[in-house]
Amino acid sequence: xxxxxxxxxxxxxxxxxxxxxxxxxxxxxxxxxxxxxxxxxxx
Numbered sequence: 785x786x787x788x789x790x791x792x793x794x795x796x797x798x799x800x801x802x803x804x805x806x807x808x809x810x811x812x813x814x815x816x817x818x819x820x821x822x823x824x825x826x827x
Contacts, residue, residue, distance in 0.1 A: 791797050
């Protein structure tokens, strides 16, 4: 449980998870954006 407590209480780990979530959100937006425009361009 020591590792689990560290993951919840350490602000550096929390900021890292938030930053990772933001980066993955931006990447998923660009994947959706490019796939949507590629499909529209083929029509």
